[in-house]
């Protein structure tokens with residue numbers, strides 16, 4: 616059985632889609648209320664993962680009764696500005712709850728945790744970080760991801776490091792940045808996007824599919840960069856969306872990361888690029904591309 620914790624989020628809804636498409640396993644979908652309707656393969660369980668009594672209930676009622684458990688743990692307090700502002704709450708969800716969960720559940724065969732390129736810090740001269748490079752996060756969110764990675768890997772489980780992920784939202788009632796770009800461009804309005812801030816960006820569907828492919832494989836490296844081949848700015852991504860919508864590229868207005876003042880509160884690395892060679896070797900892939 617798969618259990619997805621944080622199942623109704625942006626990544627969670629694509630993870631569920633891919634488990635359904637790629638396996639025959641039932642899914643326990645755990646999230647804060649409200650939950651979606653159950654289907655023949657997906658059972659929704661509302662609850663707060665930072666509540667020890669809920670974790671005990673989850674384990675006793677479901678996980679301990681399943682002989683084999685594969686967990687995708689997505690619940691997080693992850694907006695960098697809010698992590699900075701609400702440090703104790705963020706620590707409680709990102710570190711304490713994760714540690715308690717991993718140390719509480721039974722019959723755990725596989726546990727995958729989504730970390731982030733933010734653990735590496737700043738790429739200098741287009742350097743693409745490899746999995747064993749030193750970690751130098753530039754903000755508290757990145758430090759939380761480093762601490763969470765240690766908990767997961769020291770316990771013997773897996774982390775994947777994702778880049779900036781983007782795609783249409785499948786999360787009920789929530790718009791992703793992708794959807795905002797689409798609605799702005801379709802309204803004929805301009806949208807400003809950073810031209811000089813690069814990421815090894817990927818779409819949510821590919822990110823989810825690759826995680827499930829790894830979980831369905833035999834032993835895989837404990838730490839993997841799961842990212843695209845290309846070094847992309849948000850401006851590049853904006854142009855792709857404009858092309859897809861067949862609207863004028865002029866609506867996508869390039870701006871510099873130097874003008875980010877007032878947009879972000881917590882510090883961001885201007886560019887963070889990752890090398891996906893180990894991922895490609897592990898899954899025997901020729902290319903990994905951002906697709907919408």
Ligand SMILES: NC(=O)c1ccc[n+]([C@@H]2O[C@H](COP(=O)([O-])OP(=O)(O)OC[C@H]3O[C@@H](n4cnc5c(N)ncnc54)[C@H](OP(=O)(O)O)[C@@H]3O)[C@@H](O)[C@H]2O)c1
Pocket residue numbers: 620621622623624625626627645646647662663664665688689690691692693708729730731732776777778779780781786
């Ligand atoms: N999106 C990216 O570009 C990206 C890149 C790298 C890594 N990641 C990581 O991937 C994970 C998922 O990210 P996402 O983009 O899918 O974010 P998201 O949409 O906010 O998903 C997180 C989910 O966890 C739920 N959650 C939060 N606190 C919870 C709690 N105490 N108990 C139960 N559920 C809780 C959230 O519910 P509510 O919405 O109701 O709060 C939400 O459904 C995070 O760890 C994030 O750091 C994301």
